[in-house]
Amino acid sequence: MCGICGFSGDMANYLGENNLREMLDIIIHRGPDDEGTYFKNNTALGMRRLSIIDLKSGHQPIHNEEKDIGVGMTFKDDEISTLLSGDLYALWLKDMKNDKYLNSFYHMPQWKDEVSQMLYFDQKVWLPKDVLIKSDKMTMANSIELRVPFLDYRIVEFASSIPSSLKYRGNNEKYILKKAFKDTLPSFVLNRKKNGFPVPLSSLLNLEFKNFAKDILLSQKSLSRGYFNKQYIENLFKKYNSTSYKGRQIWLLLTFELWNRIFIDSSNASLDEEMSVI
Structure with missing residues (x-):
């Protein structure tokens, strides 16, 4: 975030x-x-x-x-225009213009402060459309039940009533929460640096895996879908290095292609059969 x-x-x-x-x-x-x-x-x-x-x-x-x-x-807008085929790019433009769900958040009622407005946006968009759906799918795929106690509706309603000045103060995030647990949790837990859940792209996209991704994305099977322009993908691999944001593009396109092979192409085949081909 x-x-x-x-x-x-x-x-x-x-x-x-x-x-x-x-x-x-x-x-x-x-x-x-x-x-x-x-x-x-x-x-x-x-x-x-x-x-x-x-x-x-x-x-x-x-x-x-x-x-x-x-x-x-x-992907920047100009990259999307060169990545997507003509018909698909036209559909993308139409979809972006008519996205009533996201556009509605640009016309939200006035809030008492900017922080409350941003937190509301996170609750409505970032949590259900990103963090929660990913964690739910990954845990369920591994037979793990994930629980998010801070999202109990009573806690959410209570937290929404708390002034923003008590949620962070200076450089101190979650101020009132840390105060509430100062006698329960050790200081190294309360004061440790916030971390996300990173995907180690620079490690994943080593030479062997990069060649695997290149073979998949430039295969006849992938190109025949007509979604993406071949030249853009070729240039993508030429420009990639371990510190480049191009790695995120490769990863996204690769997972999309593998998803197509497993769930679209293999509608009449077993998952194990398709995975063995990949």
């Missing part, structure tokens, strides 16, 4: 770095591990980072090999 804030136009010169710093302090809960600022061409951006991937090389502000600034994206 990371955070971004900023302003543009004349406001960038008028408000300046001090106001940007205050905005970064407000969203420290979104990324306590690193921060950075960017001022250029009447644009001021502040970024915070929670280290989940690229643990050693990732810093804010995030940029790609061309030094473009970005945050929280696997």
